[in-house]
Amino acid sequence: MCEKQRxxxxxxxxxxxxxxxxxxxxxxxxxxxTTESKLSSDGHHQKQQDLxxxxxxxxxxxxxxxxxxxxxxxxxxxxxxxxxxAPAAVKRERDDVASEERPAVSSRVSDxxxxxxTGVRKKLRLTKEQSAMLEDSFKEHSTLNPKQKQxxxxxxxxxxxxxxxxxxxxxxxxxxxxxxxxxxxxxxxCENLTDENRRLQKELQELKKxxxxxxSTPPIYMQFPAAATLSVxxxxxxxxxxxxxSGDNTKAAAPFLIAPKPxxxxxxxxxxxxxx
DNA sequence: CATCTCAGTTGTATTACATCA
DNA sequence: ACTGATGTAATACAACTGAGA
Numbered sequence: 001m002c003e004k005q006r007x008x009x010x011x012x013x014x015x016x017x018x019x020x021x022x023x024x025x026x027x028x029x030x031x032x033x034t035t036e037s038k039l040s041s042d043g044h045h046q047k048q049q050d051l052x053x054x055x056x057x058x059x060x061x062x063x064x065x066x067x068x069x070x071x072x073x074x075x076x077x078x079x080x081x082x083x084x085x086a087p088a089a090v091k092r093e094r095d096d097v098a099s100e101e102r103p104a105v106s107s108r109v110s111d112x113x114x115x116x117x118t119g120v121r122k123k124l125r126l127t128k129e130q131s132a133m134l135e136d137s138f139k140e141h142s143t144l145n146p147k148q149k150q151x152x153x154x155x156x157x158x159x160x161x162x163x164x165x166x167x168x169x170x171x172x173x174x175x176x177x178x179x180x181x182x183x184x185x186x187x188x189x190c191e192n193l194t195d196e197n198r199r200l201q202k203e204l205q206e207l208k209k210x211x212x213x214x215x216s217t218p219p220i221y222m223q224f225p226a227a228a229t230l231s232v233x234x235x236x237x238x239x240x241x242x243x244x245x246s247g248d249n250t251k252a253a254a255p256f257l258i259a260p261k262p263x264x265x266x267x268x269x270x271x272x273x274x275x276x
Numbered sequence: 277c278a279t280c281t282c283a284g285t286t287g288t289a290t291t292a293c294a295t296c297a
Numbered sequence: 298a299c300t301g302a303t304g305t306a307a308t309a310c311a312a313c314t315g316a317g318a
Contacts, residue, residue, distance in 0.1 A: 124288090124310090124311055124312080125289080125310080125311080126310095126311085143280095143281085146279095161312090162311080162312085164280090165311065165312055165313085166310095166311080168281070168282075168312095169310070169311070169312085171281085171282080172282075172283075172284095173310090175282090175283095279318100280317100280318085281316105281317090281318085282315100282316090282317090282318100283314100283315095283316090284313100284314085284315090284316105285312100285313075285314075285315105286311105286312080286313070286314095287310100287311090287312085287313095288309100288310090288311090288312105289308100289309085289310090289311105290307100290308085290309085290310105291306100291307085291308080291309100292305100292306090292307085292308100293304105293305085293306085293307100294303100294304085294305085294306105295302105295303085295304080295305100296301105296302085296303085296304100297300105297301095297302085297303105
């Protein structure tokens, strides 16, 4: 959103790389979520394990402590044990199951019991590199076919589901941004139209004054240079020429006709402007 | 029926800011 | 007045859910 927040986000991502040995230990480090987020806990942990066995759940290698220098080797994935109904979980991992050979599930670390009993789901942050590559890919195509998804997931060392979710959220953000822009444009447009309307109303009042002014008060016409040759059409209230004789009221009233009435809005009127 | 996308929601991490000792 | 700890609101975002195509 704002620059400040963007800064915050980037700072957050940086922490993933810079936190070093402390990564993933305890609360507070983004690294914890990045390197250890897959360490779900408590009852959910068991649930997750069941899931993994059931679907040969893919768990790329993971070690506790200092992450590899290669940020892409830091697996930004975790298993969400909360709010995970079985059908959803099955669906969620469908693409993984369908197309990937999974290594044995054995990479859980020793302190996986860290939040046993808390039921908290850990927050994942993609690494800067992963985000950048996803962004690049999104620029090329905002949706992915299964093959692309698989390839990207493999490349980024993420689960296909994560790639899928990232694209979903990314599309949503894009749409939201576009909507905000559209809204802003419409808002400005509305303001302009309101101003214009106000101005035209004022002008109309002035013209009505002219029309209904007694003929014995010629000075009022002097306020409008072309007024002496103009009159107001009673049906459409447009200015028409009384002397030019051309019949082209638009041209004749040009000095006063700032914004021609949209004919489509008046189409149902018996006295259309064209009738003048 | 399986799969995908989307809109809406949830939960966590992070930051800025205010308050207090 | 300055400083560090603490609480809180706001925000970003990954992940989930359910509906509809």
